[in-house]
Amino acid sequence: MDYLERARHVISIEIEEVHRIGQRLGANFLGAVNLIKDTLQKKGKIVVVGVGKSGHIGKKIAATLTSTGSMAVVLSSLNALHGDLGIIANGDVVLFLSYSGETEEIVSILRAIMHFDVNLIAMTGSTNSSLARASDIVLDVAVSQEACPLNLSPTSSTTAMLVVGDALAMVLLETNCFSAEDFAKFHPGGRLGRSLLLTVRDIMRTREEMALVLPSATVLEAVQKMTCKRCGCVTVVDSSGHLAGIFTQGDFARHFPSSPDIGSQMVHKFVTRHPVTIADNEPAAEVLHVLQKHRIDDLVVVDASNRPIGLIDSQDLTRLKLA
Numbered sequence: 001m002d003y004l005e006r007a008r009h010v011i012s013i014e015i016e017e018v019h020r021i022g023q024r025l026g027a028n029f030l031g032a033v034n035l036i037k038d039t040l041q042k043k044g045k046i047v048v049v050g051v052g053k054s055g056h057i058g059k060k061i062a063a064t065l066t067s068t069g070s071m072a073v074v075l076s077s078l079n080a081l082h083g084d085l086g087i088i089a090n091g092d093v094v095l096f097l098s099y100s101g102e103t104e105e106i107v108s109i110l111r112a113i114m115h116f117d118v119n120l121i122a123m124t125g126s127t128n129s130s131l132a133r134a135s136d137i138v139l140d141v142a143v144s145q146e147a148c149p150l151n152l153s154p155t156s157s158t159t160a161m162l163v164v165g166d167a168l169a170m171v172l173l174e175t176n177c178f179s180a181e182d183f184a185k186f187h188p189g190g191r192l193g194r195s196l197l198l199t200v201r202d203i204m205r206t207r208e209e210m211a212l213v214l215p216s217a218t219v220l221e222a223v224q225k226m227t228c229k230r231c232g233c234v235t236v237v238d239s240s241g242h243l244a245g246i247f248t249q250g251d252f253a254r255h256f257p258s259s260p261d262i263g264s265q266m267v268h269k270f271v272t273r274h275p276v277t278i279a280d281n282e283p284a285a286e287v288l289h290v291l292q293k294h295r296i297d298d299l300v301v302v303d304a305s306n307r308p309i310g311l312i313d314s315q316d317l318t319r320l321k322l323a
Helices: 003-024 027-041 053-067 104-113 130-134 156-175 180-186 191-197 219-229 249-255 284-294 314-319
Strands: 046-050 072-075 093-097 119-124 137-140 233-237 243-248 277-279 298-302 308-313
Touching (some): 003 156, 027 046, 027 093, 027 119, 027 137, 027 156, 046 053, 053 093, 053 156, 093 104, 219 233, 219 249, 243 249, 243 298, 284 298, 284 314
Parallel strands (some): 046 072, 093 119
Antiparallel strands (some): 233 243, 298 308
């Protein structure tokens, strides 16, 4: 067996099935979005229920919804009839995931949920199933074939459920005007969260930690200052303290072959006079963007008067787990 060919075949089957699901999306999907949006606006929540592989997909969908601003919880199908139904409140919307729509646990939970004032959304492959008939909205995730060679193991069908769940979550994200800053609040432990919550002021080296020299300093003095401060650059300031340029270790290496006596020359001859700068109140995420855009390793932080007040060294970002 050609393992790679088989793997690509599996992937191609699932891609085709997902494409068909996308083509079938219509009024029911819009109805689900509006129903969930209305529920959340009234301070209700999304309760996700699934059994087996569908249950695993349901947990992922619930996690994606919650992390992007749509409150969702998972109801255990095993414990639902033994007290866990208590997580459901009137006004909630219950999202059921069951490909057959006839799973015994799902049907049992359906009977019990009828005592609550909730709306039901079914994500199923059988639009004539008990689950579909009991639901207010049905999201059809039927596939023509599983990627399993026996056409038995849930593969294409669970992928279809996951993709439709992601589509719901992302449409709701945009509908709710969920921002990158909101995402950061919910993900403070991740790199992206930290970079969005922190500002340049939080991560920069302070002025006291910078290597600063006047334009009249020699290159040797500048290099010595860099070494002393453990910086990859020296920031050049004029007599008034305004930014006059930047001289980096890379600049020294580039100029040395043509100017072997560079050490005794004044540093202002070799500086970049208008270096890229950033304000201290910018989000740390902007630092990553600026460094990548301009392909630089050092970024001078300036105040409103263009006076250097700090420095960002790209190596610091790794230490701070921002890159």
